[in-house]
Amino acid sequence: MKxxxxxxxxxxxxxPVAAPAIAQDKPAAAPPAQQLKAxxxxxxxxxxxxxxxxxxxxxxxxxxxxxxxxxxLVGRIDALNKLPTDLEQVISKGLEAQYRGQVxxxxxxxxxxxxxxxxxxxxxxxxGSFTPGKYINVLExxxxxxxxxxxxxxxNVTILRKQGDHLVPMKVRLSGALRGxxxxxxxxxxxxxxxxxxxxxxxx
Numbered sequence: 001m002k003x004x005x006x007x008x009x010x011x012x013x014x015x016p017v018a019a020p021a022i023a024q025d026k027p028a029a030a031p032p033a034q035q036l037k038a039x040x041x042x043x044x045x046x047x048x049x050x051x052x053x054x055x056x057x058x059x060x061x062x063x064x065x066x067x068x069x070x071x072x073l074v075g076r077i078d079a080l081n082k083l084p085t086d087l088e089q090v091i092s093k094g095l096e097a098q099y100r101g102q103v104x105x106x107x108x109x110x111x112x113x114x115x116x117x118x119x120x121x122x123x124x125x126x127x128g129s130f131t132p133g134k135y136i137n138v139l140e141x142x143x144x145x146x147x148x149x150x151x152x153x154x155x156n157v158t159i160l161r162k163q164g165d166h167l168v169p170m171k172v173r174l175s176g177a178l179r180g181x182x183x184x185x186x187x188x189x190x191x192x193x194x195x196x197x198x199x200x201x202x203x204x
Contacts, residue, residue: 037135041079041087042197043067044115049091052105063115073098084108118195120145122203123152137192138172141201153204154178159193160200 041047043065051057061069067080074094079087087108095103118141119129125146132144138159148154155175160167170193176182177192185191195201 037194038083039110039113039116039135040081040083041067041110042113042115042117043080044117045079045110046112046114047079047084047087048109048111049087050107051091051095052107054104060111084110116197118197119200120203121200123149124203125149135194137194138201139174139177139192141195141199142174142203145201148178148203156204158202158204159195160202161196162198 041063043063045063047061047063047069049057049059049061049071057072059071061071063069063079068076068078070076071091071094074091077087077090077094082090085108088106091106091108092103095106113133114131116133116135117129117131118136119127120141121127124142125148127145130141130144132140136144138157142148142157155173157172157174159170159172161170162168172191172193177187182191
């Protein structure tokens with residue numbers, strides 16, 4: 001009996017030990033969202049203009065090659081390199097004389113960014129002019145053109161960019177990026193420049 005009592009007392013003195021917490025991997029922090037560049041109007045873009053409450057002023061408009069378009073009661077509007085919100089303000093300002101009170105809300109949207117065109121020529125598999133529908137860099141443009149051919153000199157690519165009445169050449173070295181071993185300099189903004197509408201990429 002004495003032995004039984006001692007065993008019972010010892011059992012009561014045992015302090016339960018909490019099971020170790022199982023370490024859980026914290027979910028990796030999501031990479032910061034890519035900051036997309038706001039789209040600016042190019043010649044050839046198709047715009048939709050809507051003045052709320054005024055169906056007679058709803059228009060689908062194609063921007064002319066000189067970067068302008070005409071709108072009723074406002075006249076000719078310079079849209080080249082403008083944001084849609086810029087055009088909304090211009091149209092609202094132009095309509096002020098037609099209303100005694102506040103001008104109805106004006107909405108401008110890009111229905112088709114068909115004016116955003118780049119060309120890729122030279123030693124690529126499918127040379128031509130392309131409408132990517134978004135901003136792309138020189139490497140993406142060459143990819144759209146099917147990639148370089150076997151004997152292309154990708155270390156001496158040229159981008160021809162229109163600046164007024166002149167063409168400005170920009171040299172780009174893509175050998176590291178196309179080999180799959182790009183350096184930080186190869187991936188920098190000046191190493192993979194973003195193309196503008198009207199640029200021509202030449203792969204010798």
